[in-house]
Amino acid sequence: MQCPKCGNQCKEGVIRATDPTNLLFKVPADVSWNPAESEGKIFKKGKISLKPKNEGYYCENCRKVYAALDLSEGYWIPEEI
Numbered sequence: 066m067q068c069p070k071c072g073n074q075c076k077e078g079v080i081r082a083t084d085p086t087n088l089l090f091k092v093p094a095d096v097s098w099n100p101a102e103s104e105g106k107i108f109k110k111g112k113i114s115l116k117p118k119n120e121g122y123y124c125e126n127c128r129k130v131y132a133a134l135d136l137s138e139g140y141w142i143p144e145e146i
């Protein structure tokens with residue numbers, strides 16, 4: 066994957082997620098994505114569940130990691146209320 070910031074070829078890898086609660090039954094962490102123009106506006110929230118292993122890319126130039134997360138079942142792209 067090309068870095069969206071600088072265009073450099075990113076290194077492919079794995080982003081690991083662990084349950085910070087350490088409960089007996091593991092709960093996947095939830096993350097959400099909102100369009101950039103949603104800043105300061107009220108948006109419906111869609112959820113993305115992190116898996117223990119997620120597709121990720123690292124750009125050595127920018128020292129950034131990018132995640133490619135699958136949308137979970139029932140996820141909707143947030144829209145303005």
Ligand SMILES: [Zn+2]
Pocket residue numbers: 068069070071072073124125126127128
């Ligand atoms: Zn970069």
